[in-house]
Amino acid sequence: MYFDLTEDQKVIADTVGALLAKAVPDSEIVQQFDRGSVNRDLWSSLAEMGLCGILVSEEHGGIGMDLLTLAVVQEQLGQAAAPVPVAANALAAWLLSASGDATLRERWVAPLLAGEAIAAFAIEKNGQSDPEAWTQAPAALSGSLGNILWAAEADLLIVGCEGGELALIETTAAGVTVEPVEAVDRSQPLGHVRFDGAVATRIEGSTALATRLCDALFVLSAADACGAGNRAMDLAVEYATTRKQFDRLIGSFQGLKHQLANMKAEMEPVRYLYWYAAHCWDALPAKASYTASLAKAHASDVAVRVARAAVEAHGGIGYTWEYPLHIYLKRAMTARAIHGLPSIHRSRSAALAGW
Incomplete structure (x- = not known):
């Protein structure tokens, strides 16, 4: 094929x-x-x-x-x-x-x-995005939700509610407070949301779409991690082919060659894994949840590992704020943490596979 x-x-x-x-x-x-x-x-x-x-x-x-x-x-x-x-x-x-x-x-x-309005998804509970774990009542939202992507910039929130239902509420509505969070990854602003009896509007027919929504978020998180990890690797290759030590390009040193080759070998399959997960979401719904969680877990783990290796390949400059490499490491770290850690998604994919 x-x-x-x-x-x-x-x-x-x-x-x-x-x-x-x-x-x-x-x-x-x-x-x-x-x-x-x-x-x-x-x-x-x-x-x-x-x-x-x-x-x-x-x-x-x-x-x-x-x-x-x-x-x-x-x-x-x-x-x-x-x-x-x-x-x-x-x-x-x-x-x-x-x-x-x-x-x-x-x-x-x-x-x-x-782009005149920005949306954010307040659907994470106990470190995972799972419709079965949602307990909010749309007519009286209460409690706090932390580390929501784009919440600090959002005009509306999509909230996960009891029964696997989704509801919509504007961030300016009564009983809604959004506080910006000083996040590690500043390229994707986070917000902390607090509800105090806020009234949201049920999204009719959303129950049937809740799992598909979560799966799509997982796939897109994997794609984002793939991009960040690849860019970190590219910076490492670029540095290795321009930086000299002892009158030799550092990329000619066998140890660094192996490190760069390992990074490439790890990153290359990630792209095709998230491609397949997205294809399943589009055309093979029976496999969508399994492949979405598998892609999310593997892509984010690999991207963080490769970005860290890229920092090591740069030596001291890799740790400096003025050099952009840390941005991609932090982007990959966000993809790893948001919507559930890899361990959660590996457990989900294993359960869906009948293991």
């Missing part, structure tokens, strides 16, 4: 990559990271390309493609450590358009597609 991206997917990936390289060149990436907020100019450009509508049908204003296309885009965003919530908006728009809730669809899908 021959499995590859379509020409359209390759063009989209190349176009997004070129835009990111132009909008945030390597010389400015540390300054962008220091700001710790959404890059609004870049966000507008990506929204204008229609990326937030990849999963939404043309009937509802999107471009009607698939999760694999969105995941390929997310890899590019991870590779550039881009501070933009494309995945969050794309999935929120998909959820509202696919749920059949006409009222919420009319109110929110267009602003989400245009």
Whole structure:
């Protein structure tokens, strides 16, 4: 069997990559990271390309493609450590358009597609995103949820509620407090959300989509980790082929050659693993949850390990703030931690496989 991206997917990936390289060149990436907020100019450009509508049908204003296309885009965003919530908006728009809730669809899908509103998912409990663990009552949200991606910048929250249902609430609503979190990864701002009797709106028909939503988030997290890990590896290769020691390029030293080769051998299969997980979400739903958790666990573990090895390959400069390598390590660390650690996803995939 021959499995590859379509020409359209390759063009989209190349176009997004070129835009990111132009909008945030390597010389400015540390300054962008220091700001710790959404890059609004870049966000507008990506929204204008229609990326937030990849999963939404043309009937509802999107471009009607698939999760694999969105995941390929997310890899590019991870590779550039881009501070933009494309995945969050794309999935929120998909959820509202696919749920059949006409009222919420009319109110929110267009602003989400245009980038005029930002969505965040408050669906993690006890370190994992599992509809069976949700206990919130939409009519009276209470308690706190920490470390929610994009919450500090969000206009609306999608909240996981009892019975595997999803509900929507605006961040400005009564009883909702969002506090920015000083996160390790400033390219993806986090927020701490506190509910005090807040009233959310049930998303009609969302129960049937809750698991698919979580699986999509896992796949996109794997794609982001793949991008971050590959960029860290590329920086290590670039450094090894330009840095001299004892009048020799350090890349000619056998020990470093082995280290770089091991990094490549670990990273290369990651891309195809998340591709297959996205394909299953699109076309093989019986395998979607199993492959999503497998991809999330493996991709994030490998990306963190490779990024750490890349820091070691750089020596002292790899630890400095002014050199961008730490940004990709932190991006990979976020992908590893958010929506459940690898151990949780390995247990889930094993259970789904009947082990």
